[in-house]
Amino acid sequence: MAKYRMHLLVCDGTTCHASQSESVKNALQDCLELNNLENEVKVVSTGCFGYCEKGPIVKVLPDNTLYVKVKPGDAEEIVKEHILNGQIVKRLLPTESVAQVYASEGKTPFFDKKQIRIALRNCGFIDPENIEEYIAHDGYQALCKCLTEYTPQQVIDIIKRSGLRGRGGGGFPTGLKWEITAKVKSDQKYVICNADEGDPGAFMDRSIMEGDPHSVIEAMAINGYCTGANKGLVYIRAEYPLAVKRLKVAIDQARAYGLLGKNIFNSGFDFDIELRYGAGAFVCGEETALIHSMEGKRGEPTFKPPFPSEHGYLGKPSNVNNVETYANVPVIINKGADWFASIGTEKSKGSKVFALAGKINNVGLIEVPMGTTLRDVIFKIGGGIKGGKEFKAVQTGGPSGGCLTSHHLDTPIDYDNLIAAGSMMGSGGMIVMDEDDCMVSIAKFYLGFTVDESCGKCSPCRIGNKRLYEILDKITKGEGTMEDLTKLRNLSEVIKDTSLCGLGQTSPNPVLSTLDNFWEEYVEHVVDKKCRAGSCKGLMKYIIDAEACTGCTACARACPVNAISGERKGPHFINQEICIKCGTCMEKCKFNAVLLQ
Amino acid sequence: MVHVKTIEDLKKIKEEFGKRIQVSGKNFDPEKVVQIKVGLGTSGIASGAKEVMNFLRDELEKRNIEALVTQTGDMGYSYAEPTIEVKLPGQPAVVFGKVNIKKADEIIERYIKNGELIDGILPTNYMTI
Ligand SMILES: Cc1cc2nc3c(=O)[nH]c(=O)nc-3n(C[C@H](O)[C@H](O)[C@H](O)COP(=O)(O)O)c2cc1C
Numbered sequence: 001m002a003k004y005r006m007h008l009l010v011c012d013g014t015t016c017h018a019s020q021s022e023s024v025k026n027a028l029q030d031c032l033e034l035n036n037l038e039n040e041v042k043v044v045s046t047g048c049f050g051y052c053e054k055g056p057i058v059k060v061l062p063d064n065t066l067y068v069k070v071k072p073g074d075a076e077e078i079v080k081e082h083i084l085n086g087q088i089v090k091r092l093l094p095t096e097s098v099a100q101v102y103a104s105e106g107k108t109p110f111f112d113k114k115q116i117r118i119a120l121r122n123c124g125f126i127d128p129e130n131i132e133e134y135i136a137h138d139g140y141q142a143l144c145k146c147l148t149e150y151t152p153q154q155v156i157d158i159i160k161r162s163g164l165r166g167r168g169g170g171g172f173p174t175g176l177k178w179e180i181t182a183k184v185k186s187d188q189k190y191v192i193c194n195a196d197e198g199d200p201g202a203f204m205d206r207s208i209m210e211g212d213p214h215s216v217i218e219a220m221a222i223n224g225y226c227t228g229a230n231k232g233l234v235y236i237r238a239e240y241p242l243a244v245k246r247l248k249v250a251i252d253q254a255r256a257y258g259l260l261g262k263n264i265f266n267s268g269f270d271f272d273i274e275l276r277y278g279a280g281a282f283v284c285g286e287e288t289a290l291i292h293s294m295e296g297k298r299g300e301p302t303f304k305p306p307f308p309s310e311h312g313y314l315g316k317p318s319n320v321n322n323v324e325t326y327a328n329v330p331v332i333i334n335k336g337a338d339w340f341a342s343i344g345t346e347k348s349k350g351s352k353v354f355a356l357a358g359k360i361n362n363v364g365l366i367e368v369p370m371g372t373t374l375r376d377v378i379f380k381i382g383g384g385i386k387g388g389k390e391f392k393a394v395q396t397g398g399p400s401g402g403c404l405t406s407h408h409l410d411t412p413i414d415y416d417n418l419i420a421a422g423s424m425m426g427s428g429g430m431i432v433m434d435e436d437d438c439m440v441s442i443a444k445f446y447l448g449f450t451v452d453e454s455c456g457k458c459s460p461c462r463i464g465n466k467r468l469y470e471i472l473d474k475i476t477k478g479e480g481t482m483e484d485l486t487k488l489r490n491l492s493e494v495i496k497d498t499s500l501c502g503l504g505q506t507s508p509n510p511v512l513s514t515l516d517n518f519w520e521e522y523v524e525h526v527v528d529k530k531c532r533a534g535s536c537k538g539l540m541k542y543i544i545d546a547e548a549c550t551g552c553t554a555c556a557r558a559c560p561v562n563a564i565s566g567e568r569k570g571p572h573f574i575n576q577e578i579c580i581k582c583g584t585c586m587e588k589c590k591f592n593a594v595l596l597q
Numbered sequence: 598m599v600h601v602k603t604i605e606d607l608k609k610i611k612e613e614f615g616k617r618i619q620v621s622g623k624n625f626d627p628e629k630v631v632q633i634k635v636g637l638g639t640s641g642i643a644s645g646a647k648e649v650m651n652f653l654r655d656e657l658e659k660r661n662i663e664a665l666v667t668q669t670g671d672m673g674y675s676y677a678e679p680t681i682e683v684k685l686p687g688q689p690a691v692v693f694g695k696v697n698i699k700k701a702d703e704i705i706e707r708y709i710k711n712g713e714l715i716d717g718i719l720p721t722n723y724m725t726i
């Protein structure tokens with residue numbers, strides 16, 4: 001069998017594919033054959049490199065040269081110059097970093113890679129069920145350092161200086177929270193990990209717990225040392241069985257190695273962790289509701305203050321942080337506050353994990369430095385919009401967030417910028433929408449979620465959101481009025497101002513942000529009775545083109561509600577009063593006579 | 598059972614871990630053995646990663662290839678699950694996406710046995726720390 005001395009990797013990500021990577025691949029193959037190299041050099045297609053705007057991309061192995069914007073006509077030069085003569089084809093190199101090309105890729109990033117893995121550093125690299133592999137990746141060194149070299153206050157100062165902020169949505173400065181919990185005097189304190197992750201489409205925390213559970217355990221122990229707590233509780237939804245299993249295995253192993261339990265690292269510090277299961281209510285992710293749920297009470301939020309840091313689980317001071325927040329902590333201790341603070345923007349440090357979903361090519365989990373633009377996330381890392389369609393909006397922050405438009409694409413992602421743009425960071429769900437998505441329907445989808453998930457304790461949220469939902473529903477059915485649009489806005493403001501917890505205070509955001517950014521679309525629904533995305537059934541009309549109709553009767557026979565009438569061999573008609581808009585007639589018609597308006 | 602009490606204890610485990618790779622009870626030199634990681638997060642498992650892992654374990658043994666197949670978490674490529682990472686001795690690791698049984702077979706026969714790359718590689722586009 002042939003042993004290849006070289007490989008040519010041709011990017012076949014969806015975007016590159018559209019920019020003719022297939023013909024580049026064929027051209028390379030042909031050139032190789034012409035030069036009798038096909039048994040020495042192999043052409044292989046690969047997934048997306050994340051540089052779609054520079055595609056098609058060809059990477060030469062083993063020397064790691066990367067060629068960009070390669071055209072089929074360039075194949076000959078690559079084969080002749082690079083493969084036969086050993087000369088790099090300089091004109092096809094990415095201009096930003098010609099000098100770097102010669103550097104080996106492992107050490108110098110080829111040209112600035114967009115992603116950095118901090119919270120996900122071990123995820124997908126180590127066996128999560130083997131504590132020794134975590135230790136082999138410097139695991140538990142941070143805990144050791146804290147317990148043996150630092151005072152609790154010194155650790156808190158490191159976290160404060162690093163600029164780490166909560167990744168669960170609110171973005172509260174983590175070091176400050178630790179300090180507040182540490183200062184409260186109490187015989188018993190708790191360290192709580194919020195692993196409730198309820199946003200639709202989000203799976204960042206799940207992946208961390210499944211892929212690197214020890215990082216969360218280690219950080220919780222560090223927090224216990226800082227705040228003076230010796231008991232940790234992970235509140236995790238029971239729908240995450242694999243994460244539960246991996247956490248349990250990890251906790252058992254940590255106990256067996258003496259990394260949880262009594263007198264850890266001979267420091268006199270005791271710490272242990274237990275799991276508590278949530279039933280999957282979104283509102284139980286709110287920290288006061290979460291605590292009530294752990295206490296066996298109804299999962300309803302209560303007024304803050306008092307904050308959990310002062311009055312938490314069983315009335316004792318409790319430090320609540322999110323899974324991803326914790327996962328950052330050991331690295332900050334190991335690599336230092338300054339290192340962490342050097343990544344990100346002025347007020348948002350480090351990186352953020354996002355779950356990319358929706359109409360995007362590379363659906364998946366990514367981690368980018370704070371300050372990365374939405375454009376880079378969507379069009380580079382995400383590989384652009386599926387099917388080459390037009391980008392319309394991106395939803396961040398889940399049901400509490402908003403929809404941002406193409407105007408926001410160059411906004412650097414951080415806590416403050418997203419809020420200024422009318423959305424929020426949230427826990428990291430990012431749903432991309434294209435021209436086929438109707439923004440009124442999107443707002444309705446999120447409101448439907450909120451209505452289901454509201455705990456019902458306070459009326460603005462319980463009743464107000466239901467009314468919002470009903471108005472949106474009316475608009476999507478083509479029954480809305482301009483007055484409804486004013487009502488939507490006014491009611492939203494009232495709900496925001498008068499709800500007790502974060503759920504109600506943020507639930508109108510999807511409505512407000514779509515009103516702000518897609519006002520014309522609302523007006524079209526209301527005034528023109530038109531849905532430009534063609535997704536609101538209530539606004540669509542199936543009609544039969546009398547010219548094209550052959551009178552075959554196929555549609556009339558298929559219509560479930562007998563809405564179609566007409567003579568055999570004569571034109572047919574749809575009675576709009578009866579039609580339920582199921583679309584069957586359109587499918588059945590062989591003459592494309594049924595049209596959608 | 599090791600009770601970790603000092604930083605030296607941690608460092609010892611770290612050092613030993615690199616040397617002491619075991620395949621079915623026997624020790625192997627990590628420089629000589631093929632190492633495969635299968636992404637067994639929820640999305641990997643849902644798209645059949647467990648079956649792929651079992652297949653790899655069984656077939657590598659049957660085909661007399663000394664290899665260490667372990668599980669790992671989600672590599673992040675939801676659009677290309679199941680994903681596996683293959684590290685041949687002395688070579689950089691390569692990640693393959695959309696690995697079904699057929700593809701796994703191809704990976705063994707072509708890449709592992711022959712060093713021949715096949716379609717479906719996922720380029721790493723992130724920095725590690
Ligand atoms: C309705 C609602 C749901 C929430 N869900 C979550 C969640 O699933 N996970 C989470 O970590 N925080 C969630 N939060 C935020 C928590 O209340 C709390 O701020 C967070 O756990 C604090 O941790 P952090 O500072 O590390 O982000 C939610 C808040 C609200 C209002």
Ligand code: SF4
Nearest residue numbers: 456457458461501504
């Ligand atoms: S705002 Fe909604 S979810 Fe929050 S307490 Fe009130 S009713 Fe419950």
Ligand code: SF4
Nearest residue numbers: 559579580582583585
């Ligand atoms: S859309 Fe459905 S209900 Fe309406 S005419 Fe066609 S088949 Fe009948």
